[in-house]
Amino acid sequence: xxxxxxxxxxxxxxxxxxxxxxLILVGVSIIWxxxxxxxxKGVAVYSPIQVAALRIVxxxxxxxxxAFRQLRFIKKENIGPILVIGWLGTAIPAFLFxxxxxxxxxxxxxxxxxxxxxxxxxxxxxxFGTVFKWNKLIGVLIGLLGxxxxxxxxxxxISINFYVLFIVLxxxxxxxxxxxxxxxxQNIPPLALTLAAFLSSAPFAAILLFSTDFSHRFTQxxxxxxxxxxxxxxxxxxxxxxNVVFFYLTQRTNxxxxxxxTYLIPIVAMFWGILDGEVxxxxxxxxxxxxxxxxxIVSKG
Numbered sequence: 001x002x003x004x005x006x007x008x009x010x011x012x013x014x015x016x017x018x019x020x021x022x023l024i025l026v027g028v029s030i031i032w033x034x035x036x037x038x039x040x041k042g043v044a045v046y047s048p049i050q051v052a053a054l055r056i057v058x059x060x061x062x063x064x065x066x067a068f069r070q071l072r073f074i075k076k077e078n079i080g081p082i083l084v085i086g087w088l089g090t091a092i093p094a095f096l097f098x099x100x101x102x103x104x105x106x107x108x109x110x111x112x113x114x115x116x117x118x119x120x121x122x123x124x125x126x127x128f129g130t131v132f133k134w135n136k137l138i139g140v141l142i143g144l145l146g147x148x149x150x151x152x153x154x155x156x157x158i159s160i161n162f163y164v165l166f167i168v169l170x171x172x173x174x175x176x177x178x179x180x181x182x183x184x185x186q187n188i189p190p191l192a193l194t195l196a197a198f199l200s201s202a203p204f205a206a207i208l209l210f211s212t213d214f215s216h217r218f219t220q221x222x223x224x225x226x227x228x229x230x231x232x233x234x235x236x237x238x239x240x241x242x243n244v245v246f247f248y249l250t251q252r253t254n255x256x257x258x259x260x261x262t263y264l265i266p267i268v269a270m271f272w273g274i275l276d277g278e279v280x281x282x283x284x285x286x287x288x289x290x291x292x293x294x295x296x297i298v299s300k301g
Contacts, residue, residue: 017252020073028242029261033268035238036106036229037112037276039098045227046217048098053209054228055094058199058235063191063244070192081184082193086200089177095169100166107273107280110266111288112150112167116294117262118143119175127178136298143294149287194243262295 002196028253042051101109118140119135124130151164185193218224246261 004291006263013263021249021252024245024252025261026264028246028249029264030268031237031242031245032261033110033265034272035234035242036097036101036110036269037272038234038238039101039109040106040276041230042227043098043102045223046214046231047212048095048102050209050212050214050217051231051234052091052095052097053205053212054214054231055235055239056091056205057202057209058197058232059239060195060202062236062240063195063198067191067195070189071196073192074189074196075188078185078188078196079182083200084180085177085185085193086197088173089180090197091201093173096166096173100163100170103161103163103171104167105273106280107266107270108150108164108284109167110269110273110293111284112147113166113171113261114266114288114291114295114301115143115168116178118175118291118298119171120178123172123175124179124182128183130179131175135300136301139277139297139300141289141294144298146287146290146292146294149283149290151287154184172174190248191244195239196221263292266292 028063042054078245092211097109121130121136122140130243151168152160181193188196219229274280
């Protein structure tokens with residue numbers, strides 16, 4: 001029997017595909033990891049409500065011309081799950097994170113956000129039929145220990161910044177949305193699902209935005225236009241584009257590879273935080289390490 005020969009062109013194509021996959025992964029990590037510093041810059045001028053409402057409205061407007069035709073794939077039975085995804089997975093966290101980051105550094109916010117995969121597993125186990133495995137329980141316990149260091153340890157003492165809990169709550173909402181997508185929305189095109197989620201809350205966000213003093217802050221407050229530019233970047237790149245590219249990456253590879261973005265986001269956020277003068281304490285590094293170890297164990301088969 002002749003040995004199997006690997007065609008050089010086939011190997012080159014596979015190598016190029018792998019390189020592109022990693023390039024996309026790093027790109028998404030940079031975009032999402034930068035979102036936390038953009039939120040911080042936004043709330044320096046605008047209220048958390050204004051930052052969140054702008055993010056929702058602008059993301060919806062960006063997606064509308066590209067995804068409007070795909071809305072025809074959404075059926076009547078999809079409306080309930082889409083409302084869950086649109087509000088619990090999009091709108092409410094969009095308000096919780098800016099509120100938290102009025103009192104929480106951007107790097108720490110990104111670290112606490114790494115708990116989302118653990119939350120997803122726990123909620124899936126309790127409500128969505130996820131199969132129980134002992135190794136995953138161990139991963140969750142390790143992740144919770146990491147959360148303790150991130151949330152309850154400050155300057156070597158046990159204390160708590162209650163604003164961190166808004167990030168934790170947002171993470172639970174994200175996890176609920178993720179489980180809903182997996183359970184009820186597998187057949188909806190990603191663009192249509194993303195746009196529909198934003199459409200469910202965008203009218204409310206627009207009304208809320210223009211009922212505030214947004215126009216005054218934009219035109220009269222020093223730094224208003226600069227902060228608005230940061231929020232535009234957050235909406236266009238950190239929300240609309242990042243979601244589409246992430247879905248594309250998942251389709252090109254697999255969910256496990258795409259989920260590796262969880263490990264890279266806090267590194268990017270730490271980089272921006274340090275540049276912005278934030279202090280990374282020992283408990284942050286210990287907590288982040290334990291949280292990511294827990295995520296790694298839970299993500300294993």
